[in-house]
Amino acid sequence: MNRWTLGTGLTVVLAAAILAGIRFGSVPISNADFFAVLMGEGDLVDRNIVMELRLPRVLLGILVGGGLAVAGATFQALLRNPLAEPYILGISGGASVGAVLVLALGWTIAGSWILPIAAFAGALVAITLVFRIATTTGRAMDVRVLLLAGVVVAAFFSACIALIFSISSAQTVQSTVLWIMGSLAAANWQSVALTATYTLPATLLLMRLARPLNLMAIGEETAHYLGADVEGVKRASLGIAALITASGVAVAGVIGFVGLVVPHTIRLLVGSDHRALLPLSFVAGATLLTLADIAARLILSPTEIPIGVITAFVGVPLFLTLLRRNLSTP
Amino acid sequence: MRQLRLACTVLVLVTPVCLVTACRLDQQESSTSKSSGAISLLDASGVQHILPRPAGRLLSLVPSATETLRAMGAASTLVGRTDYDTGTWIAELPSVGGGLGPNLEAIVSLQPDLVVRFAGGQDQATPSRLDELGIPHISVRPDQIEDIYTTAKLLGRATGYEAAADSLVQAIRSNLERVASLTAKLPRQRVAYVLGGSPPWVSGPGTYIHEVITLVGGENVFGDLGPLYSAVSFEEILNREIDVVLIPNEAAADPFLSQDARIEVFGPELEMPGPDVVETASRVAELLHGIELP
Numbered sequence: 001m002n003r004w005t006l007g008t009g010l011t012v013v014l015a016a017a018i019l020a021g022i023r024f025g026s027v028p029i030s031n032a033d034f035f036a037v038l039m040g041e042g043d044l045v046d047r048n049i050v051m052e053l054r055l056p057r058v059l060l061g062i063l064v065g066g067g068l069a070v071a072g073a074t075f076q077a078l079l080r081n082p083l084a085e086p087y088i089l090g091i092s093g094g095a096s097v098g099a100v101l102v103l104a105l106g107w108t109i110a111g112s113w114i115l116p117i118a119a120f121a122g123a124l125v126a127i128t129l130v131f132r133i134a135t136t137t138g139r140a141m142d143v144r145v146l147l148l149a150g151v152v153v154a155a156f157f158s159a160c161i162a163l164i165f166s167i168s169s170a171q172t173v174q175s176t177v178l179w180i181m182g183s184l185a186a187a188n189w190q191s192v193a194l195t196a197t198y199t200l201p202a203t204l205l206l207m208r209l210a211r212p213l214n215l216m217a218i219g220e221e222t223a224h225y226l227g228a229d230v231e232g233v234k235r236a237s238l239g240i241a242a243l244i245t246a247s248g249v250a251v252a253g254v255i256g257f258v259g260l261v262v263p264h265t266i267r268l269l270v271g272s273d274h275r276a277l278l279p280l281s282f283v284a285g286a287t288l289l290t291l292a293d294i295a296a297r298l299i300l301s302p303t304e305i306p307i308g309v310i311t312a313f314v315g316v317p318l319f320l321t322l323l324r325r326n327l328s329t330p
Numbered sequence: 331m332r333q334l335r336l337a338c339t340v341l342v343l344v345t346p347v348c349l350v351t352a353c354r355l356d357q358q359e360s361s362t363s364k365s366s367g368a369i370s371l372l373d374a375s376g377v378q379h380i381l382p383r384p385a386g387r388l389l390s391l392v393p394s395a396t397e398t399l400r401a402m403g404a405a406s407t408l409v410g411r412t413d414y415d416t417g418t419w420i421a422e423l424p425s426v427g428g429g430l431g432p433n434l435e436a437i438v439s440l441q442p443d444l445v446v447r448f449a450g451g452q453d454q455a456t457p458s459r460l461d462e463l464g465i466p467h468i469s470v471r472p473d474q475i476e477d478i479y480t481t482a483k484l485l486g487r488a489t490g491y492e493a494a495a496d497s498l499v500q501a502i503r504s505n506l507e508r509v510a511s512l513t514a515k516l517p518r519q520r521v522a523y524v525l526g527g528s529p530p531w532v533s534g535p536g537t538y539i540h541e542v543i544t545l546v547g548g549e550n551v552f553g554d555l556g557p558l559y560s561a562v563s564f565e566e567i568l569n570r571e572i573d574v575v576l577i578p579n580e581a582a583a584d585p586f587l588s589q590d591a592r593i594e595v596f597g598p599e600l601e602m603p604g605p606d607v608v609e610t611a612s613r614v615a616e617l618l619h620g621i622e623l624p
Contacts, residue, residue, distance in 0.1 A: 026441040048438050082530050106451060115454050169558055175452040178431060185431060186455030188462060302426055302433035303413060 001269045003276040008284045014062075017290040022059035024294060026301035052188070052278040060187035060195060061293045062286040064248040067199040067256050069285025071241040071248075072259030073266075073277055074206055078238055080144050084244040086259035089150035089238075090126040093157030095249040098122025100161050100176045104168040115179075116191070116250040123246035127239070129153055137140075141234055181306040182253035184293050191251040198247035202240045203282055209237050210274035217272060232242055256308045258285050261315040268322045288315065344493050371488055373468040374449035374480065381466065384490030385444035386573075389437060391429040391456075394472035394604040395446045396420065398482050401605035402494040410440045430496055434459055444488060446470055475541050478502065482605070498605065505608040506545065512623060513547035519573045519618040521548040522591070523600065526582030529561045538603040546615035548574075574618055576600065 023034055029046055036042035037050045068086050075084040084293035087093075098118035107114055133149035134141050165173050206213075212233040224230045248255070262285045263277065270276050292310035299305055369381040388407045390396040393414045399405060400419065412420075412429045413422045428438040430453040437445065440524045445460055447453070449469035460467045468488065470481040479499045486495025521543050523533040533539040534555035543550050551570045552562065564586040572591040577583055578598045587593060594617050612623050 017486070025435045026433050027435045045441055049435050052463060053459075055436065103451065140611055166561075172452075175430070175454075183431075185434070188459060286512050297433075302424075303428060303435045304431070304433065 003270045003273075003280065006270055007276075007280055007283065010280065010287055014165075014283055014287040014290065017287055017294070018058055018062070021061070021290050021294050022054040025049065025054055025225070025297055042098065056189050056192045057184050057187040057293065058290055059192045060251065061184050061289040063192065063195040063199045064184070064252045064255065065262075066282035066286035067195070067203065067244040067248050068255065068289075069262035070203050070206055070278055071244045072285075073263035073274070073281045074237050074241040075259075076263055077213045077274060078234055079147055080217065080219070081147060082264070083260075084147075085256075086241065086248075087154075087254065087256075088147065089130045089242060090153035090157060091123045091242060092249060092254040093154040093161075093243045094122040094126025094129075095119040095246065096122070096176075096180055096254065097157050097164075098125075099179050100164050100172075101218070103176050103179070104164050104172045110111050117273025120246055120250040123242075123249055126153055126157065127242045127246065129198040130236075131235075140231055143234075146238075179253050182255035182308045183296075183304065184252055184289075184307060185304060186251070195247050195251050198240040199244050202244045203278070205240050206237060207278050209233060210278055212238065213274040213278075214272075217274070252307075253302070255289070255311060257311045257315045258289055261311075261319045262288060265319055265322055268326050269281075271329075336533055340453070369487060371468055371484060373484060374471040374477075375469045377469070377553050379466065379468055381444065381488060382514040385442075385466075385488050387441060387443045388446065388489065389426065389442035389444070391426070391432055391445055392448055392470055392472055392481075393429065394478070394602060395470050395481050395485060397593060397604045397606065398478065398498075399485055399489070402482060402486060402491050402498045404485070404489050404491045404494065407489050409442055412435070430456075432456060434463070438463060444468065446485070448472075468474065474536075474538055475506070475545075475604065475607060478603055478605060478607055502605065502608055505613060509608065509611050509623065510545050510547075513615050513619060516547050516619045518620075519548045520551050520571055521574050521576060521618065522551050522567065522570070522572050522587075523576045524567075524582055524584075524587060525559065525601070527561065528584075529563055530567065530584065530587070531559050532567075532581075534558055534560050539600045542600060542607070542611050542614055543618075545578075546611050546618060548614070548618050576617070 027049055029049065033042055033046045034050065036044050048215045056162075071086040072084070075086060075088060076082065079088070096119070098121050099115055102115055102118040130146060130149045131141070132155050134146035165176070212223065212228045215226050215228045216230070216233060220230050245259070266277055266280045266284055270280065289307070289313060292307050292314060295310045295314075296305045296307045333467060369384065371379040371381065371405070373379060386407055387409045388399065389410045390399060390408065391412055393412065396408065396415050398410065399408060405419065408420065410426050411423045412432065413425050413427060414429055424436065424440065426440070427433040429448060434456070442465060445465055445467040447456060447467050447469050450619045457467060468484065470484060471477045472481065479502070482495045482499050485493040523539045523543065525531040525533065532552045532555070533550065534557055535550065535553045536557035537559070540550045540553060551572050552560070555562070567587060574589050575591045575593045576596045577593060578596060578601060580595055583593060596614070597615070599606065600614070615621070616623055
């Protein structure tokens with residue numbers, strides 16, 4: 001498929017998804033009232049629903065979904081492993097331990113930033129730990145060691161969570177499980193601003209690294225012979241991708257499948273040139289999460305389904321179809 | 331590469347500053363000025379609230395508080411319910427989803443002038459979002475018998491049903507005293523409350539279950555455990571001399587529980603503190619002692 005066709009198509013779908021995301025929710029609003037709100041009029045209830053609840057939520061979905069997809073594409077290129085996804089370096093485990101600790105110790109004050117900060121700090125601890133392990137073996141960072149370190153650190157963190165669960169109250173367990181499942185329900189303008197500060201510049205930085213990433217995806221040795229600064233690119237892009245993931249986890253919990261399925265899908269459609277893959281993954285990830293969130297809000301309204309469930313239900317069949325078609329055409 | 335490293339550093343550094351600014355903004359918002367001639371409330375989180383007038387459009391996210399409002403005759407002030415309020419009397423009202431993590435859109439559309447929510451940090455997002463949307467909210471704790479009184483009085487003040495709340499509290503108190511005195515002279519029964527699970531979870535001290543069992547002449551055999559609920563081994567259950575095992579439903583039954591003890595399926599009421607405490611306590615008393623209360 002032509003990358004420009006796909007790009008235009010995805011952008012149109014994303015625009016429609018944004019409109020649908022602020023137009024529809026559990027509370028029906030008439031067309032007239034909706035357009036009044038868009039014009040900056042309308043009554044306070046409709047305005048609050050559209051501008052304070054739905055719009056920040058849609059924007060956060062775009063940032064988190066796009067960010068996870070770009071991070072996933074980057075991890076897949078650097079680790080040269082099709083199973084790589086944004087959480088592969090133990091980031092979700094670190095963030096969860098941060099969040100669980102805060103919840104179990106009862107340090108939370110309603111409306112404070114303690115929980116996202118703790119989650120973010122936990123994610124940073126995980127990243128640092130994994131990177132340190134991967135670089136102690138020699139001067140160069142070995143991606144195989146990095147992968148193993150990620151798996152081991154993740155296993156350690158899940159043991160920590162199990163320990164904290166077994167000695168804390170049922171309420172803590174419940175709230176933590178809800179948090180770990182991931183949701184955009186807590187979106188407000190502050191979390192949108194926070195995520196944007198990380199995700200947008202970080203995505204642009206990764207796009208600037210698209211050419212070296214192309215070389216790295218072939219192999220580190222080849223990349224080196226072709227003149228890429230292998231160590232520099234590897235560390236910078238891994239670090240940036242990890243930061244995007246950490247900021248997403250901090251505000252929306254652990255949302256699975258977007259970072260794994262979206263980059264693979266785009267790669268199947270337009271090939272693995274990262275100059276196209278990264279921006280298209282961002283738009284596709286944003287679209288998938290925005291649509292998934294609309295479904296999460298509407299299917300069992302007013303109760304919400306965890307968004308990770310929808311991304312898996314939609315993403316997995318879509319991906320498998322593409323994979324089959326791709327394998328059957330020689 | 332140096333540029334990249336610099337950019338990364340800037341990214342990591344900028345955000346905490348944004349966060350701190352956001353926190354400051356939050357604090358400014360919460361310290362809004364007080365108005366005079368209004369109702370002052372101290373909720374279960376220890377937060378002082380000022381209402382300009384009694385709340386007339388109430389949304390309770392706490393089923394026990396909802397039942398309390400009904401028991402004091404203030405059901406007409408309710409504008410919505412949660413999925414866990416299953417009584418037919420409230421089925422007509424629109425639901426806002428769960429009591430924790432409710433649907434904010436649905437809340438905004440109901441235009442409540444006061445939201446009653448759970449105290450504690452299980453649901454981080456809802457209180458702060460309500461603040462941002464300018465919807466007042468108070469917290470209640472539905473954990474123990476004393477909380478039923480506190481909640482009733484708080485809701486009474488908030489809605490202007492103070493007298494009704496006081497007489498509800500009086501009625502519950504005197505009826506509980508009556509049940510307690512009727513069972514006081516009977517031989518104490520050794521009771522375990524098993525919530526289910528494998529290993530089974532039992533109620534320790536500090537729960538509503540423990541309070542009600544103790545009140546009606548029972549002794550919680552696991553009253554020596556840590557507070558609230560604990561998982562214990564089947565060995566430990568067999569080790570303790572138990573007269574009656576209370577379970578909420580058939581699913582919690584297990585052959586290991588019944589060596590010498592009598593197993594009684596009680597229903598979920600003991601796990602839901604509320605204004606029906608007198609009825610619940612009477613049923614426990616009748617089950618434990620095999621009597622009929624007048």
